[in-house]
Amino acid sequence: MRRGAARELVLGIESSCDETAAALVRGGREVLSSIVHSQAAEHARFGGVVPEIAGRSHLSKILPVLDAALAEARVGLDEVDAIAVTTRPGLIGSLLVGLAAAKSIAWVRRKPLVCVHHIEAHVYSAAMELSQPPWPCVALVVSGGHTALYRARSPLDLERIAATRDDAAGEAFDKVAAILGLPYPGGPSVSRLAERGDPQRFAFPRFRAKHGTPGFSFSGLKTAVLYHVRGQDASRPTPVPEAIPDREHVAASFESAVVDALVGETLRAARRERVDTVLVAGGVACNRRLRAEMGARAAEVGVRAVFPSPAYCTDNAVMIAGLGVELLRAGRLADLSADALAS
Ligand code: KG4
Ligand code: ZN
Numbered sequence: 001m002r003r004g005a006a007r008e009l010v011l012g013i014e015s016s017c018d019e020t021a022a023a024l025v026r027g028g029r030e031v032l033s034s035i036v037h038s039q040a041a042e043h044a045r046f047g048g049v050v051p052e053i054a055g056r057s058h059l060s061k062i063l064p065v066l067d068a069a070l071a072e073a074r075v076g077l078d079e080v081d082a083i084a085v086t087t088r089p090g091l092i093g094s095l096l097v098g099l100a101a102a103k104s105i106a107w108v109r110r111k112p113l114v115c116v117h118h119i120e121a122h123v124y125s126a127a128m129e130l131s132q133p134p135w136p137c138v139a140l141v142v143s144g145g146h147t148a149l150y151r152a153r154s155p156l157d158l159e160r161i162a163a164t165r166d167d168a169a170g171e172a173f174d175k176v177a178a179i180l181g182l183p184y185p186g187g188p189s190v191s192r193l194a195e196r197g198d199p200q201r202f203a204f205p206r207f208r209a210k211h212g213t214p215g216f217s218f219s220g221l222k223t224a225v226l227y228h229v230r231g232q233d234a235s236r237p238t239p240v241p242e243a244i245p246d247r248e249h250v251a252a253s254f255e256s257a258v259v260d261a262l263v264g265e266t267l268r269a270a271r272r273e274r275v276d277t278v279l280v281a282g283g284v285a286c287n288r289r290l291r292a293e294m295g296a297r298a299a300e301v302g303v304r305a306v307f308p309s310p311a312y313c314t315d316n317a318v319m320i321a322g323l324g325v326e327l328l329r330a331g332r333l334a335d336l337s338a339d340a341l342a343s
Helices: 040-046 051-073 092-109 118-127 169-179 186-194 219-230 247-273 288-300 318-329
Strands: 009-014 019-026 030-038 082-088 113-117 137-142 147-154 157-163 277-281 304-306
Touching: 009 051, 009 092, 009 318, 019 051, 019 318, 030 051, 040 051, 051 092, 082 092, 082 118, 082 318, 092 113, 113 118, 113 318, 118 137, 118 147, 118 157, 118 277, 118 318, 137 247, 147 247, 157 247, 169 186, 169 219, 169 247, 186 247, 186 288, 219 247, 247 277, 247 288, 277 288, 288 304
Parallel strands: 009 082, 082 113, 137 277, 277 304
Antiparallel strands: 009 019, 019 030, 137 147, 147 157
């Protein structure tokens, strides 16, 4: 906590994908409340997020979630110094619900509005709990929608240095879960099954770009798992999940291939950028194998690896309110004509 610094109280609102969330954060670090409504159950039978369902669900949940966050924090809207809201990137119909709510509050209560970039907020989520700031560092943001590396000089100064060429890592977990007959979201269900498996049983491919260009690719890995489970003959009947041989070993070997790629590429970037800290954020940062391997392999080369608490890895509004304080301090206020951007 910064002693003596202004202790702004910011209301954060997040609705970029399938979590409706609101939080109150004081001084960028002190969490007064955090409410997250996950739509996972509403999307589960489709095996992924359905944008129209997401938008409608945000619309029905946004005000109850806001009420709950204010009640948990025991504060009224008049005490809030600013409203911070995710405006990009995300599903446009989802972003607009949070932005419309934030604008309405800012307009009616005459409060400053702050627009937050979702990826920058994920990075901030790993920084806000630390006693020592991590900057400069290499940040890996790894979620259902994004897998990219950033050169991070401060919370408001991120530059993308590498990204996935196809699927995001979380998306690969979700697709492999579907192949293995495991429930959505796939990350937690694949990694739970993987705990009982042998990560070395199957040598699934690890992507390395030619000429050493940094980046990730997970679609080849996903296809390798698909062929392994179903064979290459598409006319063959899909096996019932319980009848898939060595399901736990497939899950563990897949997870290990993803983690290997994430850890290898992140530590190579840290060496290139000459930084001594790597920061990992986003939903996949919950993954236990990733946390353990990144920590161990970073330590071997004298690099510190930092992660948010698991509750702040997946989408939440604490990170939005937290970064909102930084933006407020930097004077980066939005006006009421602010727009949302899908990408
Ligand atoms: O950050 P997030 O909540 O939403 C996006 O911004 O995309 O990330 C959700 C993603 C999903 O793909 C989910 O399967 C993945 O994070 N995830 C995990 C784990 N927990 C969530 N992936 C691997 N292992 C986990 N334990
Ligand atoms: Zn996210």
